[in-house]
Amino acid sequence: MYQMAAYCRVSKDDGENKISESIENQLKLIREYIEKSDDMELADIYIDDGYSGLYFSNRPEFQRMMEDIYKGRIQGIITKDISRLGREHIETSNYMERVFPALKIRYIAILDGVDSVSHQNEELAQFKTLFNDMYSRDISRKIKGALTVQKKRGQFMSGFAPYGYMKNPDDKHRFLVDEEAARVVRRIYSMYLAGYSKGGIARMLNEEGVLTPSEYKRKVQGLKYANAKQKPGAEGWAYPTIHVILKNRVYTGAMVQHKSEKLSYKMEKYRYIPEEQQYIVEGMHEPIISKDIFEQAQEIGKKRTRTPGFGGEVKKVNPYAGILxxxxCGYNLQRVTGRDGYECSTYHKKGNAFCRSHFMKKETLDSIVKTEMEKEGKSETISEVTREMVIEKIEKITVYSGRNVEIVFK
Ligand SMILES: [Zn+2]
Structure with a gap:
């Protein structure tokens, strides 16, 4: 008697065959098949609902089945057809031709007429796995094509509206302003324009206990939202959260889609699309940020960073390099990115036996320099301290302790 595992799987890559591929149908067929046979018994049922046939390792029930096989509890696997086992040609063939035979596992795909014990239809099985793979490729292309047309028209085609907006209940392809979150977005832009760094804005929001966009979606909007990009352990507002909000043209009323694309239908890897190739449709919803303020923020972003790589580390410019x-000890203060400020380079390299930290926050130093420049009548109100300004007007800045700073003007 073969102790058989009934394996069922359904996912969105089944396209229009959803009903015939339903778990109930798969199970019914399998039960009937086992009942009619005289050398098989149903040992256990494994169901992966919502998992693509392109991958094996992320399917929990498939993995549980493999463990039961290794434990010796199962001698065979039965599926409705080969595509339920998998849709990716190479890996599916690998299971059928190498893994299962090596483990002495009988494999039956009912509708494809495959039974490894009687060596039935083995050549056909080869062809079927290739066919299933091609089918997936075709489905993924069809879904993509339909989505492109709608995205180009400015219809929102993703799951969650960006922070500051919510999906319009009357038209889920459009947005309405979510006033509570929109207030935070406006504040982020105005703080940035006032000279706060992205890290500084994040810190302030954390100190005030403002919910992050992910938390807000879950707690306030009641959405089942998980941010795949969020690193484990990362909590609260952080530089990237602020960076993304300050770069998102959606807040000016434009629908922005096609920002990244899947590298291949077989991989969960994405590539960033440059702005000129994105699908941007202006005037699709009420703006939260005026175009003027948005463009000012982009200008500041260009000035403050040298290499704003996508998702990568952003190098912090030190506008005081050489004069701070x-x-x-008389040596330079260097920029320390972690705490967003400056500290004595002797201390930084050699430790507290040689000098003290003299750490000064960037914001603090900027505000002191601004005040002193304005007092000196070197400039009118300064929104931001730039390298150009510093070189032109300042000879030397000496940091003693705390906020004790001496500025020598040219
Ligand atoms: Zn020192």
């Missing part, structure tokens, strides 16, 4: 010195 330690009041104790």
């Amino acid at each position: 010195v330690c009041g104790d």
Whole structure:
């Protein structure tokens, strides 16, 4: 008697065959087949609902079945057809031709007429796996094509509206302003324009206990939202959250889609699309941020960063390089990115046996320099301290301790 595992799977890559591929139908067919046979018994049922046939390792029930096989509890697997086992040609063939035979596992695909014990239809099985693979490729292309047309028209085709908006209940392809979150978005832009760094804005929002966009979606909007890009352990507002909000043209009323694309229908890997190739349709919803403010933020972004790589580390510019010195040892203060400020380079390299940290927050130093410049009448109100300004007007800045700073003007 073969102890058989009934394996069923359904996912969106089944296209229009959803009903005939339903779990109930698969199980019914399998039960009937086992009942009619005289050398098989149904040992257990494994159901992966919502998992693509292109991958094996992420299917929990498939993995549980494989464990039961290794434990010796099962001697055979039965599926409705080969596509339920898998849709990816190479890996599916690998299971059928290498893994199962090596484990002495009988494999039956009812509708494809495959039974490894009687060696039935083995050549046909080869062809079927290839066919299933091609079918997936075709379905993925069809879904993509239909989506492209709608996205180009400015219809929102994804799951969750960006922070600051919510899906319009009367038209799920359009947005309405979510006033509570929109207020935070407006504040982020105005703080940025006022000279706050992205890290500084994040810190302030954390200090005030403002919910992050992910938390907000879950707690306030009641959405089942999981941010796949969020690193484990990362909590609260952070530089990337602010960066993304300050770059998102959606807040000016434009629908922005096609920002990244899947590299291949077989891989969960994405490529970033440059802005000029994205599908941007203006005037699709009420703006949260005026175009003027948005463009100002983009200009500041260009000035403050040298290499704003996508998702990568952004190098912090030190506008005071060469003129900011330690009041104790006379060496330079260097930019420390983690805490967003400056500290004595002697201390940084050699430790507290040689000098003290003299750490000063970037915001603090900027505001002192701004105030002193304005007092000196070197400039009118300054929105942001730039490298150009510093080189032109300042000879030397010496940092003693705390906020004790001496500025020598040219
Ligand atoms: Zn020092």
